[in-house]
Amino acid sequence: xxxxxxxxxxxxxxxxxxxxxxxxxxxxxxxxxxxxxxxxxxxxxxxxxxxxxxxxxxxxxxxxxxxxxxxxxxxxxxxxxxxxxxxxxxxxxxxxxxxxxxxxxxxxxxxxxxxxxxxxxxxxxxxxxxxxxxxxxxxxxxxxxxxxxxxxxxxxxxxxxxxxxxxxxxxxxxxxxxxxxxxxxxxxxxxxxxxxxxxxxxxxxxxxxxxxxxxxxxxxxxxxxxxxxxxxxxxxxxxxxxxxxxxxxxxxxxxxxxxxxxxxxxxxxxxxxxxxxxxxxxxxxxxxxxxxxxxxxxxxxxxxxxxxxxxxxxxxxxxxxxxxxxxxxxxxxxxxxxxxxxxxxxxxxxxxxxxxxxxxxxxxxxxxxxxxxxxxxxxxxxxxxxxxxxxxxxxxxxxxxxxxxxxxxxxxxxxxxxxxxxxxxxxxxxxxxxxxxxxxxxxxxxxxxxxxxxxxxxxxxxxxxxxxxxxxxxxxxxxxxxxxxxxxxxxxxxxxxxxxxxxxxxxxxxxxxxxxxxxxxxxxxxxxxxxxxxxxxxxxxxxxxxxxxxxxxxxxxxxxxxxxxxxxxxxxxxxxxxxxxxxxxxxxxxxxxxxxxxxxxxxxxxxxxxxxxxxxxxxxxxxxxxxxxxxxxxxxxxxxxxxxxxxxxxxxxxxxxxxxxxxxxxxxxx
Numbered sequence: 175x176x177x178x179x180x181x182x183x184x185x186x187x188x189x190x191x192x193x194x195x196x197x198x199x200x201x202x203x204x205x206x207x208x209x210x211x212x213x214x215x216x217x218x219x220x221x222x223x224x225x226x227x228x229x230x231x232x233x234x235x236x237x238x239x240x241x242x243x244x245x246x247x248x249x250x251x252x253x254x255x256x257x258x259x260x261x262x263x264x265x266x267x268x269x270x271x272x273x274x275x276x277x278x279x280x281x282x283x284x285x286x287x288x289x290x291x292x293x294x295x296x297x298x299x300x301x302x303x304x305x306x307x308x309x310x311x312x313x314x315x316x317x318x319x320x321x322x323x324x325x326x327x328x329x330x331x332x333x334x335x336x337x338x339x340x341x342x343x344x345x346x347x348x349x350x351x352x353x354x355x356x357x358x359x360x361x362x363x364x365x366x367x368x369x370x371x372x373x374x375x376x377x378x379x380x381x382x383x384x385x386x387x388x389x390x391x392x393x394x395x396x397x398x399x400x401x402x403x404x405x406x407x408x409x410x411x412x413x414x415x416x417x418x419x420x421x422x423x424x425x426x427x428x429x430x431x432x433x434x435x436x437x438x439x440x441x442x443x444x445x446x447x448x449x450x451x452x453x454x455x456x457x458x459x460x461x462x463x464x465x466x467x468x469x470x471x472x473x474x475x476x477x478x479x480x481x482x483x484x485x486x487x488x489x490x491x492x493x494x495x496x497x498x499x500x501x502x503x504x505x506x507x508x509x510x511x512x513x514x515x516x517x518x519x520x521x522x523x524x525x526x527x528x529x530x531x532x533x534x535x536x537x538x539x540x541x542x543x544x545x546x547x548x549x550x551x552x553x554x555x556x557x558x559x560x561x562x563x564x565x566x567x568x569x570x571x572x573x574x575x576x577x578x579x580x581x582x583x584x585x586x587x588x589x590x591x592x593x594x595x596x597x598x599x600x601x602x603x604x605x606x607x608x609x610x611x612x613x614x615x616x617x618x619x620x621x622x623x624x625x626x627x628x629x630x631x632x633x634x635x636x637x638x639x640x641x642x643x644x645x646x647x648x649x650x651x652x653x654x655x656x657x658x659x660x661x662x663x664x665x666x667x668x669x670x671x672x673x674x675x676x677x678x679x680x681x682x683x684x685x686x687x688x689x690x691x692x693x694x695x696x697x698x699x700x701x702x703x704x705x706x707x708x709x710x711x712x713x714x715x716x717x718x719x720x721x722x723x724x725x726x727x728x729x730x731x732x733x734x735x736x737x738x739x740x741x742x743x744x745x746x747x748x749x750x751x752x753x754x755x756x757x758x759x760x761x762x763x764x765x766x767x768x769x770x771x772x773x774x775x776x777x778x779x780x781x782x783x784x785x786x787x788x789x790x791x792x793x794x795x796x797x798x799x800x801x802x803x804x805x806x807x808x809x810x811x812x813x814x815x816x817x818x819x820x821x822x823x824x825x826x827x828x829x830x831x832x833x834x835x836x837x838x839x840x841x842x843x844x
Contacts, residue, residue: 175229175230175231175233175234175262176227176228176229176230176262176263177206177227177228177230177260177262178226178227178262178263179197179199179225179226179227179228179258179259179260180223180224180225180226180259180260180261181195181197181211181218181223181224181255181258182222182223182224182255182256182257182258182259183219183220183221183223183224183253183254183256184221184254184255184256185220185221185256186220186254186345186346186784187220187345187346187347188220188252189220189221189253189254190218190219190220190221190222191218191244191251191252191277192216192218192247192248193244193245193246193247193250193251193253193280194210194212194244194246195217195218195242195243195244195253195277196208196209196210196211196242196243196245197211197226197228197241197242197243197258198240198241198243199228199230199234199237199260200234200237200238200239200240200241200285200301201233201234201235201236201237201238202236202238202299203232203233203234203235204230204232204234204235206228206229206230206234207229208243209226209228209229211224211226212226213225213226218253236267237269238287238288238299238301238302239271239286239287239288239301239305240258240260240271240285240286241283241284241286242258242273242277242283242284242285242286243281243282243283244277244279244280244281244282245280245281246281250279250280252276252277252278252279253277254275254276254277255273255277256273256274256793257270257272257273257274258270258271258273258286259271269288269289270288270289270797271286271288271289272289272562272568272793272794272795272797273286274793274795275341276340276341278340285305286562287302287305287562287563289795289796289797289798290563290797290798291565291568291662291663291798291801292563292564292565293564293663293669293673294306294564294673294674295669295672295673306561306563306675309561309562310558310559310560310561310675313557313558314558316339316557317330317554317558318330318331319331319554319686319687320332321689322585323607323610323611324611324690325611325614325615326543326614327548327550327551327614327687327688328551328554328686328687328689329550329551329554329581329585330550330554330578330581330582332578332582333586334582334586335579335582335583335586337582338578338579338582342557342576342578342579343579344579345784347783347784348782348783348784351784352583352844356773356774359773359774359776359777360769360770360773373473373475373764374764374765374766375759375760375762376759376764376765378755378759379736379755379758382398382734382735382736382768383398385735385768385769385772386398386733386734390733391729391730391733393727393730393731393828394729394730394731394733394734396827396828397730397731397733397734397737398734398737401736402522404492404495404514405493405494405495407496407525407528407529408486408493408494408495408496409493409494409638409828410532410731411457411459411494412494412639412640412641412642413638413640413641413830414536414727414731415532415540415723415724415725415727415728415730415731415732415738416535416536416540416724417641417642417723418540418627419459419460419461419532419535419540420458420459420486420633420636421457421458421459421460421631422454422456422457422458422632422633423457423458423485424451424454424632425451426451426485427458427460427483429503429504429505430458430483430498430500430505430511432485432498432511433447434446434447434448436498436511436513437485437487437497437498437513439514439515440489440495440513440514440515441487441489441497442489442490454632454635455487455488456485456487456488457485457486457488457494457633457636458483458484458485459483459484459486459528460483460484461480461481461482461483461528461531461535462481462503463481463535463539463609463613464479464480464481464482464531464534464535464609465481465502466481467481467534467601467605467608467609468604468605468608469600469601469605470595470596470599470600470601470602470605470741471603472597472598472602472767477600477742478600478743478745478746478761479531479534479600479601479605479742480501480502480527480531480742480746481501481502481503482499482500482501482502482524482527482531483499483500483503484496484499484528485497485498485499488636488637494637495514496525496528497513497514498511498512499511499512499521499524499525499528500512501524501527501746501747502746508748510749510750512524516750517750517751517753519753519755519758520747520751522758523753523757523758523761524747526739526742526758526761527742527746529737529739530600530738530740530741530742532738533599533732533740534599534600534601534609536724536728537595537728538589538601538606538610538613539610540724541721541724541725542584542589542610543613543617544613544617544622544716544720544724545716545717545721545724545725545842546577546580546581546584546842548622548716549574549713549716549717549721549842550577550581550687551683551687551688552570552683552713553574553577553578554682555679555682555686555687556571556679558682559675559678559679559682560675560676560679562795564675564676565659565660565662565663565801566676566679566706566710567795568795568796568801569656569659569710569796570710570713570714571793571795572786572791572792572793572795572840572841573713573714573717573840573841574717574841575786575793575840575843576841576843577717577841577842577843580842580843580844589602589606591603594774597770598740598741598763598766598767598770598771598774599740599741600740600741600742614691615691615693616693617691617694618695619712622712622715622720623649623708623712624642624645624646624649625646628642628645628646640822640830640833641830641833643822644819644833645719645720645723645833647815647818647819648715648718648815648835649715649719651808651811651812651815652714652718652719653707653708653711654811655714655804655805655807655808656707656710656714657707658804658807658808659801659804660703662798662800662801662804664703664706666703667703670700670701670702670705671699671700671701676700676706677699677700680697680698680699680700680709681699683696684696684697684698696709717841717842718838718839718840718841719833719838721838721839721842722833722837722838722839723832723833725779725844726838727779727832728778728779729775729776729778729779729780732771732772732775733772733775733776735763735768735771735772736762739762739763740763740767740770740771741763742761742762743763744757744760744761778844781837782839782843785843786839786841787835787836787837787839787840788812788835788836788838788839788840789808789840790809791805791840812835813835815835816835816836819831819833819834
């Protein structure tokens with residue numbers, strides 16, 4: 175028997191190899207001889223698709239797997255294999271063996287299952303069952319749980335990205351760009367001799383324009399022009415980088431003693447605060463979670479933190495506008511309630527304090543904890559409990575790309591004891607961890623599902639809430655896709671219950687990953703197809719849409735530093751009449767801190783050079799026509815959704831495009 179073997183090498187830098195590569199075909203009736211793959215000239219070059227012939231003295235029967243082995247030739251040279259395809263001349267049958275893995279080291283051997291997705295119960299041959307078991311045993315040794323800090327989700331046991339297996343590392347181009355882009359941004363600002371002005375305040379608000387040089391975006395420039403306007407301040411609670419905090423206010427909190435007389439001038443003349451509360455037109459943003467968080471000390475100077483409450487009114491003409499702000503949780507004579515009718519600088523500074531709290535909450539909680547760390551738990555459990563042939567592994571793998579490395583880099587470079595947050599952010603250091611621990615205690619699985627999130631916050635009818643509208647549309651499209659895939663492999667609820675690998679996976683997620691959070695609400699077992707579909711929809715939605723909503727606009731909303739300051743250098747004002755422009759400038763981030771804020775938000779929020787847009791599965795783990803048909807339908811629905819979003823934004827001066835599928839990545843990579 176002669177078999178035609180096609181081997182595809184990766185397309186990124188250094189994917190090719192000059193080492194020897196051997197293959198063994200494994201079928202139901204036996205194995206071929208170990209055969210070196212060698213054509214005249216160079217083999218396994220970057221991006222190459224090479225054809226070979228492998229002979230066998232007998233018919234191997236239906237092929238189960240292929241065994242690849244790499245051996246050193248002069249020097250060790252890693253190799254990234256995309257897939258292996260095998261056909262038998264004269265026969266119609268062909269086989270695809272997805273790989274998408276690195277072969278690292280001399281003598282390394284990997285075995286690839288044929289691409290048809292199979293649950294544990296679908297495998298009957300002892301060889302297939304043994305392969306599943308050995309693959310998971312090896313992975314569980316490689317991917318180990320670690321409690322990086324108490325009171326937050328567990329993560330991978332790796333001191334830095336260098337400790338990660340090559341299969342979950344950035345490609346070389348991504349790695350070079352990640353390191354180079356931040357250096358570029360800081361260099362741009364250093365060339366203007368700004369980034370080195372430690373502790374020096376700007377002279378006035380217009381001075382912040384000096385860091386708008388090459389790093390800019392249309393929305394950042396729009397922000398610079400409109401950031402003082404109340405409607406724009408309110409808009410950001412719905413469509414900015416932290417669109418999940420606003421809630422309907424049915425009754426004023428006891429610690430926020432706003433009276434009707436205080437805010438009457440902000441309401442339409444024919445109504446009262448009491449009436450508007452009844453109608454559901456009053457909203458609240460409460461940063462109680464910030465109360466008592468220890469402030470960072472930067473260059474021997476203590477920074478300052480507030481825990482503001484902000485009352486907003488959905489005005490029939492002006493949109494969502496702020497009508498009262500209190501900067502601390504406990505009202506007293508030194509904690510005044512700021513109003514739009516106050517001296518303009520006092521009202522402006524009060525809004526800055528709210529936006530400062532927004533920076534802390536969106537970066538640490540909405541972005542880091544509720545997307546990055548949540549998805550890392552799923553990523554770890556998937557690698558530890560689901561073999562590559564499992565349909566749910568194939569479904570999730572593209573949505574977990576690069577997440578482990580970006581999270582490792584975040585822990586070592588962003589939120590570590592000497593990271594960027596410690597250098598420029600008011601919650602950097604001890605405060606950051608305490609903030610995350612507080613949120614983790616109240617984090618719920620229900621809140622990760624947009625339909626329930628909007629319902630529970632009472633914002634289903636809030637006008638111009640584009641984040642809500644687009645999230646719900648995306649959720650439906652993702653859920654339809656997941657339902658289509660799951661229905662191919664699980665015909666009944668009993669098949670879900672009997673899938674031992676799936677049950678081990680959810681147990682790893684709920685018991686190991688989300689440890690010490692009794693109110694999370696995710697059980698350690700899955701009983702129905704509906705539960706599986708909902709959970710997988712949450713995972714894909716979180717790693718695509720939710721991450722894009724909080725990450726991708728951070729430069730737009732934070733580049734103009736007064737709009738969303740990363741730190742405050744003076745305490746909140748206690749006397750409205752004492753607020754001067756000098757106090758504001760001495761409170762806002764200094765010149766150096768402003769430069770770092772602008773550089774880091776550009777670095778993290780910009781489009782990535784090797785981004786894979788949502789729904790574009792470059793790595794094709796599924797090979798069956800039925801599954802590929804579901805994927806094609808998913809892509810079509812995403813395209814239709816994008817057209818709908820673009821049509822909605824037509825004519826709008828301030829457009830909301832963060833949740834366009836082509837603007838979102840398939841996974842959390844930054």
